[in-house]
Amino acid sequence: MSVAPALRESVDFTFVEGxxxxxxxxxxxxxxxxxxxxxxxxxxxxxxVSDGDRLWFIPTSDEAQTDxxxxxxxxxxxxxxxxHVTVNDAQGNRLAHGEPIRFxxxxxxxxxxxxxxxxxxxxxxxxxxxxFGVRKSARMGAKYYGYLVAxxxxxxxxxxxxxGHTVGDIKRLRNGNIIYLSFDNRAVEYNMLGEVVTExxxxxxxxxxxxxxxxxxxxxxxxxxxxIFELENGNFLVVSVETRDLPNxxxxxxxxxxETETVEVVSDVIVEFARDGSVVNRWSLFDILxxxxxxxxxxxxxxxxxxxxxxxxxxxxxxxVYDPSDDTIVISxxxxxxxxxxxxxxxxxxxxxxxxxxxxxxxxxxxxxxxGDLQWQYHQHNSKITDRGTILLFDNxxxxxxxxxxxxxxxxxxxxxxxxxxxxxxxxxxxVWSYGGPGDEAYYSAFICGAQVLPxxxxxxxxxxxxxxxxxxxxSDNPTVDLGHVRIVEVEYETQDKVWELFIDERxxxxxxxVYRVERFSSLYA
Numbered sequence: 001m002s003v004a005p006a007l008r009e010s011v012d013f014t015f016v017e018g019x020x021x022x023x024x025x026x027x028x029x030x031x032x033x034x035x036x037x038x039x040x041x042x043x044x045x046x047x048x049v050s051d052g053d054r055l056w057f058i059p060t061s062d063e064a065q066t067d068x069x070x071x072x073x074x075x076x077x078x079x080x081x082x083x084h085v086t087v088n089d090a091q092g093n094r095l096a097h098g099e100p101i102r103f104x105x106x107x108x109x110x111x112x113x114x115x116x117x118x119x120x121x122x123x124x125x126x127x128x129x130x131x132f133g134v135r136k137s138a139r140m141g142a143k144y145y146g147y148l149v150a151x152x153x154x155x156x157x158x159x160x161x162x163x164g165h166t167v168g169d170i171k172r173l174r175n176g177n178i179i180y181l182s183f184d185n186r187a188v189e190y191n192m193l194g195e196v197v198t199e200x201x202x203x204x205x206x207x208x209x210x211x212x213x214x215x216x217x218x219x220x221x222x223x224x225x226x227x228i229f230e231l232e233n234g235n236f237l238v239v240s241v242e243t244r245d246l247p248n249x250x251x252x253x254x255x256x257x258x259e260t261e262t263v264e265v266v267s268d269v270i271v272e273f274a275r276d277g278s279v280v281n282r283w284s285l286f287d288i289l290x291x292x293x294x295x296x297x298x299x300x301x302x303x304x305x306x307x308x309x310x311x312x313x314x315x316x317x318x319x320x321v322y323d324p325s326d327d328t329i330v331i332s333x334x335x336x337x338x339x340x341x342x343x344x345x346x347x348x349x350x351x352x353x354x355x356x357x358x359x360x361x362x363x364x365x366x367x368x369x370x371x372g373d374l375q376w377q378y379h380q381h382n383s384k385i386t387d388r389g390t391i392l393l394f395d396n397x398x399x400x401x402x403x404x405x406x407x408x409x410x411x412x413x414x415x416x417x418x419x420x421x422x423x424x425x426x427x428x429x430x431x432v433w434s435y436g437g438p439g440d441e442a443y444y445s446a447f448i449c450g451a452q453v454l455p456x457x458x459x460x461x462x463x464x465x466x467x468x469x470x471x472x473x474x475x476s477d478n479p480t481v482d483l484g485h486v487r488i489v490e491v492e493y494e495t496q497d498k499v500w501e502l503f504i505d506e507r508x509x510x511x512x513x514x515v516y517r518v519e520r521f522s523s524l525y526a
Contacts (some may be wrong), residue, residue, distance in 0.1 A: 137512025148372025176526020
C-alpha cells in the first residue's frame with residue numbers, strides 16, 4: 001500500500017533525481033515498465049502499483065543504494081495505474097515521494113483472442129501466472145502470427161509480447177528469462193522487457209536465416225523443432241533432424257503390403273550445444289531405433305512442408321529431457337508411440353516405453369513389460385521426469401493402434417495426461433496416475449499439448465491445446481484443415497478435482513486457435 005509522505009525535517013536523505021517511470025521502454029512488452037530514481041544517501045525502496053481493484057509490491061533490492069532501477073510487471077491492459085515510491089534507511093526512517101505516478105496501459109491488440117476462465121477455486125490453485133504461446137489454426141494463416149502471453153488466475157493478460165511467428169516450446173531459464181522455439185528453426189531468449197537477449201538458429205540447412213544486421217548465433221544443426229531443454233551446465237538439448245535414403249522401404253502402413261522403394265527418410269537428432277553455438281554432442285535416432293518400424297504417421301509428409309519434399313517423417317520426436325540420476329536422455333518419439341531412454345555417454349538404448357507391436361530384435365529386448373492395469377500412450381507429447389522419478393506425459397491418443405490394428409476414429413477417441421513408474425532393474429512399467437478421457441469430460445486433442453507437475457501444491461496443469469472440430473462440430477484429427485480450440489485445466493493430484501479451467505474458443509466466429517505448450521511460472525519475476 002502507499003505510505004503518506006514523511007516530513008522532510010524528520011530524515012536526512014532525499015530524492016535527488018526522479019522517480020521517472022517509462023512504460024514499455026523497449027517497445028516490445030506493452031505491460032512492462034521501468035521506474036528509475038536516485039537518492040542522496042544509500043536507501044532501500046518500496047514500490048507499489050495499484051490499478052483500482054488490485055495493489056501489489058514490486059521486488060526491489062535488499063541492499064541500500066543511491067541509484068535505483070526496477071522493472072514493473074503485472075499490469076493489465078486498458079487500465080489506469082498509480083505507482084507509489086517510498087525509500088528508507090538502515091534506521092527505519094522512511095520518506096515517501098510526494099507525488100504518485102499515474103499512467104494508463106493501452107488496450108490489448110485486436111488480434112489476441114478472448115481468453116475465458118470458466119471454473120475457478122483460487123484457494124486450491126498453484127500460485128503464479130500461466131504462460132503460453134497463442135497460435136492460429138493452420139487454415140487461418142498461422143505462419144506470421146504469434147504472441148507469448150502470461151495470464152493471471154482470472155485469465156486476464158498481465159504480460160505479452162508479439163513474436164511475428166508461430167510459438168512452440170516455451171520455458172523459463174535459470175537466469176529468469178524466457179526461451180521459446182519458433183517454427184522457423186530459431187531458439188529465442190527474451191527478458192521480461194521483451195528484449196531479445198540471445199537468439200540461435202539452425203544453420204546447416206537454413207543459413208539464410210541470418211541477415212547482415214542479425215546477431216543470431218548459428219548452430220550446426222539441420223533444424224530446431226518441438227522442444228529445447230536447458231542443462232545445468234548452461235548448454236541446451238534441442239531436437240534436430242537428418243535424412244538418409246533407405247532402400248527397400250515400405251510404401252504403406254498396411255503391414256500386409258510388401259511393396260517397397262528407396263525413400264528419403266527423416267530421422268530426429270538430439271543436439272547438445274553451448275551458448276556460443278558450438279555443438280557439444282549429437283545422437284541420431286537412426287543409430288538408436290529401427291528406422292524400418294512404422295507407426296501410424298511414419299509415412300506422412302510433415303517435413304515436406306518444412307523444406308524436405310518427398311520425405312517420410314518416420315520418428316517425429318517432440319520432447320527431450322535429461323535425467324541426471326543416471327546420465328541419460330529421455331525423448332518422446334511420437335510416430336513410434338514410444339518414449340525412450342538412452343545413454344548420454346554412449347548413445348545406447350536403455351528402455352522403450354510403449355506398445356509392443358511390430359518391434360524386432362535387438363530393439364524388442366528393451367521394451368518395458370507392463371505391470372497391472374496399464375494403457376499405453378499413443379502419439380504422445382511433452383514427456384518429462386517428475387521429482388518422484390516417474391514419467392509424466394500427454395497421451396494425445398491418435399488412433400490408439402499400431403499398423404496391423406484398426407484405428408480408433410476421432411469421434412470415439414480421447415486424450416489424457418498419464419504418469420508411469422519405470423522399474424529399470426525389472427525392465428517393467430506401471431501406470432500410477434491418469435487424468436482425462438474416456439468419460440463425460442473427455443477431450444480429444446490430436447496434436448501438440450503437454451502437462452506439468454506444479455511444485456508447491458503437486459497439482460497437475462494440463463494443456464489440451466489443440467482440440468479440433470470440423471465444420472459440423474465433430475471431433476477431428478486434421479490440424480491442417482479444421483479449427484482448433486484450447487482447454488487448459490489444473491487438477492488436484494490426489495482427488496483429480498478440477499480447480500481451474502480456461503478456454504480459448506472462437507469457433508462460432510470462424511476462428512481457430514491452439515496452444516503448443518503451457519507453463520506455470522511462480523511469478524512474472526525471476
